[in-house]
Amino acid sequence: MxxxxxxxxxxxxxxxxxxxxxxxxxxxxxxxxxxxxxxxxxxxxxxxxxxxxxxxxxxxxxxxxxxxxxxxxxxxxxxxxxxxxxxxxxxxxxxxxxxxxxxxxxxxxxxxxxxxxxxxxxTVEERMVLEAQANSDAPFDTEWAVNEFVVDRSGAAGLIKIEVEVDGTPLNTYWADGLIMATPTGSTAYSLSTGGPIIAPGVEAVILTPIAPHTLTVRPIVLPADSTLTCRVVDDNDQPYVFAADGRSTMFKEHGLQFTVQRAPHTVNLVKxxxxxxxxxxxxxxxxxxxxxxxxx
Structure with a gap:
């Protein structure tokens, strides 16, 4: 060995x-x-x-x-x-x-x-992983995440507007600093610091946690692990934004791009x-x- x-x-x-x-x-x-x-x-x-x-x-x-x-x-x-x-x-x-x-x-x-x-x-715990794709020709190397994907406003002033669908059905349009799409493993990372729920690793789920949403009624939501999420930043201004995987960021300036996030076919294995x-x-x-x-x- x-x-x-x-x-x-x-x-x-x-x-x-x-x-x-x-x-x-x-x-x-x-x-x-x-x-x-x-x-x-x-x-x-x-x-x-x-x-x-x-x-x-x-x-x-x-x-x-x-x-x-x-x-x-x-x-x-x-x-x-x-x-x-x-x-x-x-x-x-x-x-x-x-x-x-x-x-x-x-x-x-x-x-x-x-x-x-x-x-x-x-023992070895198999931890769920998410993968993402973007309909863009821009460089995009954040293909999978153990903790979370994040759509973020990249440090610029002002909120961003993010449209989200789940399995083709509109869920919400978020006005916020950003949006976190986390695994159960990631529930104790960035999502937790922004008010998201703690999910035990054996639970198969995806967590959507808005970052500082402008509307107080907007809350985190837990979705089935096999959900397909699509999100688009649809601001009318030229403010750049970031799509990040486990802290590894890619900057985008083009609005209206569609990011598709779903469960990855592989896991990350942790020794316990x-x-x-x-x-x-x-x-x-x-x-x-x-x-x-x-x-x-």
């Missing part, structure tokens, strides 16, 4: 935990590949042997590895998923970021997690250890049930 190791080299907290994992694998004779920038950073800090290979890309690691450890936050794990395209390789997120709903293994749990993984004591549960993560990350006297200072 080959274990892949990738991460966010801009985080100072990365290096010691990754070096511990490398040493752990070496001591036990397990095969592993390290993403080139991570290996180089470890070498320059004197944390690994010069003999360790450094030429592996994230795509190489995910395509050849049987399981990949991603050190960073949720964004690091999402980048690893996107850099490889559709792939069945399970990803384990080790959190050295902030909240960490996807990267939900803390550094303090790392050795216990490694023992469970090597013993095969883990025996004591992990979505509800446990919610309680920990959102501090549910914590009294003021128990909260960290």
């Amino acid at each position: 080959i274990y892949g190791i990738t991460g966010n080299p801009t985080k100072d907290e990365l290096w010691d935990p990754v070096a511990e994992v490398v040493a752990w694998f070496q001591d036990r004779g397990h095969d592993f590949w390290i993403h080139a920038p991570i290996a180089e950073g470890l070498r320059t800090r004197g944390l690994i042997s010069p003999a360790v290979e450094t030429e592996h890309s994230v795509a190489d690691i995910v395509q050849a590895g049987d399981l990949v450890l991603s050190f960073g936050g949720d964004g690091t794990l999402l980048r690893a998923a996107h850099l490889t395209g559709p792939n069945d390789t399970p990803l384990l997120g080790v959190n050295i970021g902030r909240l960490g709903f996807l990267a939900d293994i803390e550094v303090e749990q790392l050795h216990e997690a490694l023992e469970s993984i090597v013993a095969g004591e883990y 250890l025996p004591d992990q549960h979505f509800f446990k993560t919610l309680r920990s990350k959102l501090m549910w049930g914590v009294r003021r006297s128990d909260a960290p200072e």
Whole structure:
């Protein structure tokens, strides 16, 4: 079995935990590949042997590895998923970021997690993915998303007008800063911060969450997972706007373009250890049930 190791080299907290994992694998004779920038950073800090290979890309690691450890936050794990395209390789997120709903293994749990993984004591959760198409000749590389697609006003002043249909039936015309189309996995990301509902990962659904809608009666709505959504920005002015997938943005100036969003044929697979549960993560990350006297200072 080959274990892949990738991460966010801009985080100072990365290096010691990754070096511990490398040493752990070496001591036990397990095969592993390290993403080139991570290996180089470890070498320059004197944390690994010069003999360790450094030429592996994230795509190489995910395509050849049987399981990949991603050190960073949720964004690091999402980048690893996107850099490889559709792939069945399970990803384990080790959190050295902030909240960490996807990267939900803390550094303090790392050795216990490694023992469970090597013993095969883990499950793999298949997370629903959305895909999008646009009827435009403009460059468009945001084809699928684990968390969400977002139509946004791109920082310009003023609201944008977005027409939305579900399975060919008009739903609403949103006057807002933007609109989020999220998966259950993405329900704890951007959608949550704008008032959207939390959806458990096993629920198959798509969430539409408006961003700062001008009409107070407009609320998020949960739709069946197999719905086909179409949306169009139909402003009369020349204000540009953004169509983004998991934070990766494409700018558009042409209004009236039709974006079609539906369930993708592939999933993204996340490693879950025996004591992990979505509800446990919610309680920990959102501090549910914590009294003021128990909260960290």
